[in-house]
Amino acid sequence: MDIALFSPSSLFANDDDSSSGEENTETQQSFVERKHQFPGMELIVREFSFHQLNANLLWPGTFAFAEWLVQNRPLIEGRHCIELGSGTGALAIFLRRLCNLDITTSDYNDQEIEENIAYNCRVNGIAPALPHIKHTWSDSFPNRDPDWDLIIASDILLYVKQYPNLIKTLSFLLTSYKPKENESQPRPKDEPTGQSFSLPRPSFLMSWRRRIGKEDESLFFTGCEDAGLEVKHLGSRVYCIKPRETTTNGNQIVNS
Template identity: 70%
Template sequence: MDIALFSPSSLFAGDDDDDSTTEEETVGTHQSYEERSHEFPGMDLLIREFSFHQLNANLLWPGTFAFAEWLLQNCSWLEGRRIIELGSGTGALAIFLQKSLGVDITTSDFDDEEVEENIAHNCRINGITPVLPHIRYTWGDKFPKTEPDWDLVIASDILLYVKQYPNLIKTLSFLLNSYKPKDEKAEIDLSLPQPTFLMSWRRRIGKEDEELFFNGCENAGLAVKHVGSRVYCISPRQTSQVDQ
C-alpha cells in the first residue's frame, strides 16, 4: 500500500506555513489512486483515495468514522436539514449520510478539479447518481453563494493549521449569519439551533491552540458548546440553546 500523506487543510487558503509543507509534497505531481473498502456503521463503502495529494484531501482519518457513528446516533438533528460539509476530502462522510439517512447534503473542499472529480467518482462507485452537489471553495475567500440556505454545517478534524483559523471563522460566520431559509418549511428538531455548525474534533492539538479557535469563534459572535464525544455545536449567539 502506498504511504499516504494527509491533513485537514483541504479548504485553506494557501500560505507559506512551515508546518503545511513536507519534503514529499515538492517531489512531484504524479498522481496515483487506490480504492479501499472502509467499514462505516451498518455498511461498507468503497472509497478511492489519492496516494498523495498536494492539497491534502487524499485520505480518510479515523475521526471520520467516530463522527459518522455519532451523527447516526443523533440522526434526529439531521432530519429535514439542508447540510453542507466543509473539508469533504474524499466525500466519504457525506456519502455515508446520504446512503444511511437520505439527507440533503452538499460537499465542499478546496477549489481543485481533482478533489471534485474524486468525490464524484466515490459517489458513483457507491451507487449515488446523480452525484452529490459540490462547491469548490477556499476558506476566507468570497463565498460563491451570496445567500447560503444550509441550516447545518458539518466538518470533521479540520483544526490542524492554527494560522488558518481566521479564514475558517470568517467562512463560518458568513455561512451562519447570512443563512436564508428556503420557502418550504421542513420539519426539524428545534433543540438544535438553526443554523448551526457541528464539528467533530478527535485529533489532539495543544490546549492553547484549541482554545484559540474557540475563543476566535466567541469573539466573532458565535457561541460554542460541547455536545459530547468531542463534538462541538457552534452557532450565532442568539440561537445558541442546545438541549442535552
Template identity: 65%
Template sequence: MDIALFSPSSLFAGDDDSTPEEETVGTRQSYEERSHEFPGMELLIREFSFHQLNANLLWPGTFAFAEWLLQHCSWLKGRRIIELGSSGTGALAIFLGKSFGVDITTSDFDDEEVEENIAHNCSVNGITPVLPHIRHVKQYPNLIKSLSFLLKSYKPKDEKAGIDLALPQPAFLMSWKRRIGKEDEELFFTGCENAGLAAEHVGSRVYCISPRKTSQVDQ
C-alpha cells in the first residue's frame, strides 16, 4: 500500500503563534461556521467554539501548509494519504481532496463529535461520500512506533506477479509549530532518531520524516 502521511496542521500556529482563549472543561460544545480562503477556493468550515480535546479553530499554519503542498504537488501524485495525528476540522484534507482528487483519510482523537464535525464539513463542501476517518489517542511514542512501522515495512508488490514495483516510498510530511514546546519537540524528534528515522527540513516549518539511510558507521 502506497501511503503519504501528513501531520495535523490544525494544531500548528502561524507566525503569530497565538492561541484561542481557553474555556473551562465543563463548557457545552458549540460551533461557529466560517468561510476560509484556501488557494484557489473558498471553504465553509464549521469549527468548535470550544472542545476539550480538539484544537477548535483553524490556525494560520493550516493555510501556510496548504500553500506549501500546492507548490510541491508532486509529493501527492500517485499517493494514498492519511492525515495522521489530528485532522481538526478536516479542512486541510478537504482542500487536498478537492484540489487533487486524492484518496485521503482523516484521523483525530477518539471522539464522536470531532468525527461528526469533519463529516459535516466534508458534506457542506461537496465531498461525498465523506472522507474515511480513524479515531486514535494522541501519544508521541505510539505515533513514532506507527511511523517506524509504516515507513520501514513498506514493500510494494504486484500481488498477481509477486514482484516488487518501482513505486514512490511513503513519506510523513509535518508542519511543526515554532512554540509547540521544547519538551514535546525533544520527545518527538529524539524519539524519531532513536527509532532510526531522519527528519529533513524541506520548507518553512515543514519536515519530511523518513527511514535514516544506513551508513557504514551504523552497520
C-alpha cells in the first residue's frame, strides 16, 4: 500500500481538535491514549504513535460522521453492519455503545490493528471485543456469503491508487449480499424511517471529509459507477452507494 507523504497528525487543526489533550504515553512511546469526545459520550482511544498504514490516528471526519449518524440514527438502528478501514475501531465502538449496533470491524491484514481495536473495545467496556475481519482490499474476502446489510467507512479515500482495490471489495460486499439466516422475515429493500430518505439493503454509507484534488476524488465515484454501483450524495459530504437497480430482464437502469 502507498505511504502518505505527510504526517497524519498535521491534518488536525490545533483549535479544532476533538481530543481533550490528556495523554498517557506508554512504555517506549509505542502507543498514546487519548480521551476523545463523541456525541454524548467520551471514549478512551489508544492510538499508535506511528503506523505505516495510517491506522494510527482518528481522522477529523470520524467525529463529523458520528454526529451525522446520531442525527440520522433511525437509518442505522437494527442494521447488520461492517466498517471498512476501522483503524482504531473508535467509530464502531461508539456505534455499539450508542445503539447496540451489530457491527464488525475490518481493516488491512495486520495483527497490530486487530489487537489495538480489541484493546480499545476493552477499555471502553465492550467485552468480548467486536468481531473483526483482517482483509486487504481486492483480496478474496474471508466471508464468501456476506450478510451485512450496511457497510460504513469514514475518510478512506486517501490512497488514490487503492481505489480499484477498494471498489472491488465494495462491489463484492454489495452484490454478493445474502440476508442473515436467522432473520425470521426478509427485510424490505427500503424501509420508512421518518427521514427524507432511506437506506437500501445492502448499501454503503461513507463520510469523506479529507480534502484532495477533485479530479482524484472523482476517480472513486466514477469507478463505482463503472462497476455498476449507484452513488447518491446525502449532504454534509456523506454518500450512499448501492448496486444499480435492474429491470425485470436483468438490464441495468440508467438514471438520467
